[in-house]
Amino acid sequence: MSMHFLFVHIAPHPWMKTYTGYLEGIGILAATLRRRGHEPSLLVLHEFDREKIKKAMKKHKPDMAGLSITSSQMPLARKTSDALANGHGLPLVAGGAHPTLMPEEVLELPGMVGVFRGECDHVFADWVDEFSAGKTARGVQNFSYLEAGSVVNNPVGFPEDLSALPIPDRAIFPMREMISFNADLVGAEFVASRGCPYSCAYCNNPIFNELRGGVHHRRKSVERMLEEIEAVLSEYPEARCLGFNDDIFTCDRDWVMQFCGEYPGRVDRPWWSNTQVAHLDDELVGAMAEAGCTRLHMGVETGSEKLRRDELNKQISNKQIEEAFEMVHSHNMKPVAFMMLGIPGETEETLRESVEFLRKLRPFWTVVSLFSPFPGTALGDRARAEGLCDDDLPEDYYHLRPLKLRGVEEEALLWYYNNFNDLVRHRRGILP
Ligand code: SF4
Structure with a gap:
């Protein structure tokens, strides 16, 4: 039986972020459902x-809804599932980082029939087929x-x-x-590969690797x-670049x-990508520049090598980062730089180190965030156990709360957070 399935994507306002809000996971699941005759x-x-x-209920008349949930979206997901299940009688499923890390918490949400953990593109349509045929659909892989x-x-x-x-x-x-x-x-945004071999302590990637039984880096074929x-691009020619x-x-x-080697003969748009400094060398960066890559996004997180190594478990040195940024500059x-302020162990001294380090790197721009202790991640769980944060998550993206740190007052931390780009780019000499 064909099913009208409503995907619910809780996303920050476009002005909050550097991405469009497109989510590859939802796009693929929607395509797999359409292939099977669902709507x-x-x-x-x-x-x-x-x-x-x-309005969405009236327009789409869904039989069921699925929520994509990250940890910071959980409070909004709670209200939304209440409105969908109790207000409109919809059965719900959920997927994404938070259901993968904390299935028991998400399963308690109103109307929740089950959740999918990890990547479920290969089984989701099977589950919808079974559920829409009136079966319990409880035997499907990745389902909790x-x-x-x-x-x-x-x-x-x-x-x-992935191809x-x-x-x-x-x-x-x-x-x-x-x-x-x-x-x-x-x-226009794309995803070419999945899987990361690193285990940064603030990231959910190590849990995904554990679930998959290894890194399993995969990529779509170049073709x-x-x-x-x-x-x-033929559908959306107005995209003047892609990433x-x-x-x-x-x-x-x-x-x-x-x-x-193949991109310039097929596509005439500049492009950007995320990368990691340990995965760059001069020949590679040169080839990317030749092929039209104009921007590389790299996680620096902090100027303190000690915090990066010991707290974040990000095993890259300041020297590696400096060399990578220099390489990128040298190819025009x-x-x-992605930066994260307020990590456990942060002090006014390490905040100053971060500003000074970024001045050396001369980034085109810096995406600054406050450390969020996501439950289920190694550092999030440790911050909770050490009493650096409350158990509950902030209400939404717009009310993030810094950790209660011993080495820096909240007011000073927020001052650095709010002024970081200015401090790096324009206001030399005013560091407190
Ligand atoms: S933060 Fe670390 S573990 Fe997570 S995706 Fe990036 S490099 Fe991989």
Whole structure:
């Protein structure tokens, strides 16, 4: 039986972030459902909005809804699931980082039939087929559910061949609006690969690796990636650039070299990607620049090598970072730094170190965030155990709370957070 399935994507306001809000996971799941004759639709919520939910219900008349939830979205997901299940009688499922890390918490949400852990692109449509045929659908891989008050976690698998997945259904997103918001800087977003070999203590990637039984770095074939880009640009020619939201786009050096060899003959747009400094070398960066890559985003997180190594478990040195930024500058590309302030062990001294270090790196721009102790991550759990934060999560993205740190007052930390880019770029000499 065909099912109308409403995906609910709780995303920050476009002005909050450097990405459009496109989510590859939802795009692929929507495409797999459409292949099976189901009817997917999408509701994007930037905050809890009862009226918007009501309008989506009227417009799409869904039989069921699925929420994509990260840890910081959990309070909003709670209100949204209450409105969908108790207000409109919809059965719900959920997937994403938080259901993967904390299935028992998400299964308690109103209307929740079950949750999917890890990557579920390969089994989700099977589950919807079974559920829409009136079956319990409890035997499907990656599915977790409650039975007699206990959580049952089915074994977790993952799609091994990304090229075999359908091209994401971007039509369910407000793509034109998303692309036009930042057409020159972000443009159309893609994902070429999955899997990261690192175990940063604040990130959920180590848990995904554990669930998969290893890193399992996978990538779409170069041909499949180029076909997808061509298809998207013919549909959305207004995208003046494009980018890759992979964890580490340059993880597979041979793949990137082949891609760079073929891209210029097929696509005429500048592009950007996320990477990690240990996965760059001069020849590779040169090939990327030749192929039209104009910007590389890299996680620096802090200027304190000690905090980066000991607290974040990010085993890259300041020297490696400096060399990578220099390499990117030397090929006339723009390096972007991701920074995270307020990590356990932060002091006014380490905040000053971060500013000084970034001044040396000369990033094109810096994306600054406050450390969030996501439950289930090694550092999030430790911060909680040490009483550095409350158990509950902030209400939403707009009310993030810093840790209670011994080495720096909250007011000083927030001052650095609010002024970080200015301190790095314009206001030399005013560090307290
Ligand atoms: S390199 Fe990035 S994706 Fe990989 S574990 Fe670290 S933060 Fe997570």
